[in-house]
Amino acid sequence: MASVGPSAASTQPALPSGPAVFKTIPYAFMLPEIVCGTWVWILVAATSVSLPLVQGWVMYVSLTSCLISLLLLLSYILGFHRNSENWKVLDSLYHGATAILYMSAAVLQANAAINSEFSTNAPLNYQLNSAASFFAFLTTFLYILHAFSIYYQ
Numbered sequence: 001m002a003s004v005g006p007s008a009a010s011t012q013p014a015l016p017s018g019p020a021v022f023k024t025i026p027y028a029f030m031l032p033e034i035v036c037g038t039w040v041w042i043l044v045a046a047t048s049v050s051l052p053l054v055q056g057w058v059m060y061v062s063l064t065s066c067l068i069s070l071l072l073l074l075s076y077i078l079g080f081h082r083n084s085e086n087w088k089v090l091d092s093l094y095h096g097a098t099a100i101l102y103m104s105a106a107v108l109q110a111n112a113a114i115n116s117e118f119s120t121n122a123p124l125n126y127q128l129n130s131a132a133s134f135f136a137f138l139t140t141f142l143y144i145l146h147a148f149s150i151y152y153q
Helices: 018-023 027-046 052-078 086-118 122-151
Strands: none
Touching: 018 027, 018 052, 027 052, 027 086, 027 122, 052 086, 052 122, 086 122
């Protein structure tokens, strides 16, 4: 039997650690995901919440996703993954599921923006809700991009 050479596991690209996380696609999307998600949470919190159930879901998704993404980013920076292939699966599943949750939150936030157009203090609430909708859809796009780019890596 002939020697095949390096194993298939060694031909896989290594998972980044330290500052390389910010230079490697799809891991470079994590910081913008966190920043945009934080803006969603801040903008919704700045409005007078007229639909508490709807905007409560938006705040829950944005805050939870921000915290989990921050923990995941820190674990990549500190090298907790130890170059295990299971981290790629975890990362892809997390970002795929979060993209779905964020899409639901973005649609509900857009609905809240439409409903706030004619409420009391309408111009300010409408602008804040519209900005939150924009960042929610942008964050959704970033999570989708991250999930698919790690899948196709």
